[in-house]
Amino acid sequence: MPELPEVETIARHLRPVLVDRSVVSVEVLWPRSIAKPTPDRFGRELTGARFDGVGRRGKYLILALADGRALLVHLRMTGRLLFYPEGGQLTSHTRVVIGLDGGASLHFVDQRKFGRLWLTHEPDSVLGRLGPEPLDPDFTPDELARRLLSRRTPIKAVLLDQRCVAGIGNIYADESLFLAGIDPRRPAWTLSHEEVAALHGAIRRVLSQAIGLRGSTLRDYRLPTDEQGDFQTKFHVFRRVGEPCPRCGRPIERVRIAQRSTHYCPSCQC
DNA sequence: ACCACAACCTGGCCGC
């Protein structure tokens, strides 16, 4: 799914077009896309609200409403948020249509139906368990070390755990571990202080660069304009099994860690 | 605390 860079890109693109617009209609085409409240109340209680700001926490998009509530969106694997300045195309995967004043609309499209929307007064009831934002200035190597030290599981599995650090998914976990030169199977607590510092730098570098290129489009991820991201052309290891490692030339390999495909260079990552 | 596995879903791709 969209990971931190993709969700950040969506937030940045939605902000200027959504802020100060009001909801004039809500159509829920797939009720299970609504996590809270009931689909009925969701439509009723969102209608008339005005968007006040657009933010992100981890992989959650936060559409703040002027009355203090928030519309939270998690895109999971295949969710998209498409903004149409006027009209809008319904597809077989359109799950929720939010009509806006001035004829614009926001469409939640989700082939696999895993994505969810929450309308809530208490965003923390949904976001409360997330770990720190990796790009936040107070996310330090020491903070990362504290969170890794206690974990006996493979470092790759810990990076995917949203309670440890928020926003990292399969792509950016593999790319960060490659840049830091760390074997994804290493138990987290065995990393040296230097390795944690290298990983901290790698995470920030990869995420920032990916945001700069508007995220990675493999298949489903799109900007609100339906455009694609470009970071997939910069992958060092992700989905490059058998291709030469950009650093040493030996073939990239794949293993399964925590039930997820993991791509790495066996000679550069140890 | 940790792990495996299933569930939630659809669809693309591969081999037969």
Next chain:
DNA sequence: TGCGGCCAGGTTGTGG
């Protein structure tokens, strides 16, 4: 063409 099996950017819950 069709069918079974495997794969996919994520998260949550269960049982061991």
